[in-house]
Amino acid sequence: MATLTEETRGETDLPATDEARWRDDPQLAKVPQVHPETLVSPDSRAVIVAPHPDDEVLGCAGLLMQLAGSGHEILLIAVSDGEHSHSNESAFSSDLLSHVRPAETSEALTALGISNITIMRAQLPDSRVGEHQRKLQDLLGAYLQRGDTVFASWHRDGHPDHEAVGLASRDAARAIGCRLIEIPIWMWHWRTPEHHEIPWQRARKLMLGPDMRARKKAALECYRSQLEPDHSTGNAAILPPEVLAHFHRDFEIYFV
Ligand SMILES: [Zn+2]
Numbered sequence: 001m002a003t004l005t006e007e008t009r010g011e012t013d014l015p016a017t018d019e020a021r022w023r024d025d026p027q028l029a030k031v032p033q034v035h036p037e038t039l040v041s042p043d044s045r046a047v048i049v050a051p052h053p054d055d056e057v058l059g060c061a062g063l064l065m066q067l068a069g070s071g072h073e074i075l076l077i078a079v080s081d082g083e084h085s086h087s088n089e090s091a092f093s094s095d096l097l098s099h100v101r102p103a104e105t106s107e108a109l110t111a112l113g114i115s116n117i118t119i120m121r122a123q124l125p126d127s128r129v130g131e132h133q134r135k136l137q138d139l140l141g142a143y144l145q146r147g148d149t150v151f152a153s154w155h156r157d158g159h160p161d162h163e164a165v166g167l168a169s170r171d172a173a174r175a176i177g178c179r180l181i182e183i184p185i186w187m188w189h190w191r192t193p194e195h196h197e198i199p200w201q202r203a204r205k206l207m208l209g210p211d212m213r214a215r216k217k218a219a220l221e222c223y224r225s226q227l228e229p230d231h232s233t234g235n236a237a238i239l240p241p242e243v244l245a246h247f248h249r250d251f252e253i254y255f256v
Contacts, residue, residue, distance in 0.1 A: 017192050019245040025193035027200050031253065034204035036066040039181060039254060040149045045073040047144060047178075049152040049169045051129060051161040052082035053101040054223045054239070057108045059183040060151055061216040062208040062252045068114040076119045077143065078102065079136060079165055080126040085225065091232035092225060094126075100225050108222040112215050130164040140172035147178065154182040154255060156197050158190040182255040188246035202255040213250050220247060 022028055040046045046067050050056040056064070056076055067074055082101040083094035092100070102121060109117060122139055124132045144150065150173045153159075155166030166182055173180040184198075191198060208216065221227065226238040 016189050016242065018242065019188075021193060022188060022246065027193055027198075028203075028253075031200070031203040031205045033251075034206055034254065034256070036063055036070070036206065039063065039204070039206070039256070040067060040072060042070075042072075044147055044149045044179075045075060045145065047075045047077060047148045047150045049077045049079060049140065049150060049165055051079050051153055051159070051165045052085070052126060053078060053105040054082070054108075054220075054226055055153060055162075055183075055185055056105065057112070057216065057219045057223070058247045059153070059185050060252060060254075061108075061112055061219055062206055062212050063151070063254075064109075064114055064117070065112050065212050065215065066206075068112075068116055071116070074114075074117045075143070075148075076105075076117055077140070078105065078119060078121045079129055080124050080161065081121065082126050084126040085238050086230055087233055087235060089233050090230050090235070092230065097225060101223075104223045104225060108219040111219040111222055127161060129161040133164045133168045136165070136168040137172045140168060141175060144172055144176045144178050146176055148173075148176070149179045149181065151181050151183055151254075154184045154187060156187075157184055158186040162186055184253060184255065189243055199255050204254050204256050206252045206254060208250050208252065210250075213248070217248055220244060 048056050048060060064074065081098040083098040085097060086092040120143060124136060129136065150169055152169030153162035153165045155163050155170060157163055157166065162185060170180050229237050
């Protein structure tokens with residue numbers, strides 16, 4: 001995820017949405033279920049484009065487990081190392097975070113039981129991905145193959161990095177001839193179910209059984225730098241329990 005600074009928060013400077021709002025929402029309840037094989041056909045490689053280390057598990061741990069279980073080829077493109085999740089005054093310096101956070105992703109993927117995955121780190125600057133959107137698009141163009149199924153953060157997700165990743169992925173996927181599927185992440189926190197931009201008609205629900213749900217929860221616990229309050233500054237955790245609640249569900253939502 002990564003925190004939003006005062007400059008980047010902008011229109012998303014709204015009260016957070018409680019998970020109960022989503023749980024009780026009739027539109028979310030009506031979203032049709034989808035099979036992983038419908039999202040990614042058996043002969044297609046899955047490419048996950050994650051803005052920050054943790055988005056891959058927050059957004060699509062269940063899908064990753066199911067694809068890995070069926071022997072799918074998976075490429076994870078880590079756009080940034082998430083080095084700016086903490087304030088400049090924090091003992092979590094950007095240098096430290098650029099090592100810690102990718103290691104947390106590796107640990108989380110292990111917790112999911114996923115070993116057959118290739119990770120490519122683009123190392124674009126965290127919180128400034130939008131300034132490098134064209135570079136990211138070119139980079140994706142170099143890595144994507146025709147027929148890949150590309151998963152990226154939703155281009156209206158409410159976080160500038162997530163939106164830039166969504167737009168660059170959309171353009172690169174279109175140019176190469178790949179299917180693009182978008183994943184809402186910040187949406188669950190900053191938007192409400194009534195938000196006019198949520199593309200409910202494109203939404204599909206991937207169910208997670210109890211074992212997968214437990215493994216996703218265990219994987220999320222690996223992102224310790226994001227889960228614990230920053231004692232060096234007194235700042236709250238990036239992913240406090242009320243945010244994590246959106247990702248402890250027994251389903252994931254994809255915009256196809
Ligand atoms: Zn993120």
